[in-house]
Amino acid sequence: MEFNKPRGTRDFLFDEMRHRNEVASSLRNVFENYGYQEIKTPLFEELKLFTTKSGEEIIDQLYNFTDKSNRELALRPEITAPVARLYLNELQKSSSKPIKLYYYGSCFRYERPQKGRFRQFWQFGCELIGAKSPEGEAEVIAMCNDSLDKIGITGADININHLGIIRGLFKHFNIDAATQREVMVVIDKGDKELLEESLIGENPLIDSEELNQVLIKLIDLVGDKSILKDIEELIKEYEEPKDSFEELKQLVETLNSFGVNNYTINLGVARGLDYYTGIVFEVYIPELGAQKQVCGGGTYSLIKVFGGEEIESTGFAFGFDRLMNAIEELTDQKELGSHIDVYIAPINEEVRPKAFEIAQLLRRNGIACDVDLNRKKFKKLMNHANNLKVEKVIIVGPKDLEENNVTLKDMNSGEQDIISIDSIVNTLKEEE
């Protein structure tokens, strides 16, 4: 009988896990450097947590099930909603604001797998709860930027938008909610021709010629902070978008103070969801093709959606697997050395107990080592050590042992020294 892993899942072997752990650890360093603390939430939650956030339709893309007590549950498809729940359950009344937390864990979506998209995938993200925009937003974006830097990704595009600007325009022109959503969906696709077709083609979604023209010009404005004045010019006639525009302007100024300059202002970033209230941002890595988005986030009022007190939250999440793809695509992977420092090879049966003693001596002193567990012939042990790419081998043989010595062999140069057992630890540590 043969077993296969479920569709859309992966096994990770030694080297890949080492790479992934290395990247995760870099991200942890950056996040903790910004004062964030790690949390963990359950892999499954009540189904309604996710349907409340995103609507009943997402059940199609959830792994949901009924447990033996008839509870409606679902594997988490993302971690923002669980974090909001955790905040309401545990932190709302007890923690002084702002709260900075981060998470790293896997999520599950029932979707068609393809490049950079799996049914089990990992998200590494953060939430800043209860900080005043735009400084909170600026710091979050700065941390995102530093994270990419730290893991060696250059050339990523950070795209920033403030949804309030377009929403303000909608309000000014009295556009109903359904139409707004339709237009946002088209905007989110980032297809300029499609947008023009939808707005000024045969059957315009919006019946205001004036708004259509403004929208098309706005979406076309993509660039650095110099485009702010063009945006201002376009919307100067209207009262409703002004506050949001001011916030965007302040964000840009604050980003400057945080030392972040390599971003793009792009009013085409929509992120669809109704609960986003302020800025939104996405990070793209063009080399990744169809699944180029590696990060998404923004400011939202999800907690209010869940029945908590109104509070400003800003967060983002990296698609961890896509980051790994990007690293593979954009950087030279450095060769991984052996996973152990030393291999201990006993020459015959009699000295094997001594080899175990030496192994434990090294391990207790923080030196990672392996020792023969298979009673193999000495020659095979050397072969094995070579396959492990280990740099040093300690040869334990009766002749040396008479003087309480062992032979330390350097596998790269082939040189070997006879050293006393008492000096092994120090000798190995010096050579680190």
Added chain:
RNA sequence: GCCGGGGUAGGGUAGGCGGUCAUCCUACGGGACUGUGGAUCCUGUGACUCGGGUUCAAAUCUCGGCCCCGGCCCCA
């Protein structure tokens, strides 16, 4: 959900107009070689994705499932 390309030992492959024992490389085990690895030689284990159909005969042709790869839709 839709479109295209695929699936042969652990990994990588040849074969593919149906017809000897299914090829080679690598990895793995043992040996040549009883205190010294990477080389060489010998040797062993190990595969046609699954199911139905056509046929005297299917890895090969055909239909369907499963899975993988790329794209569309979607993407909280």
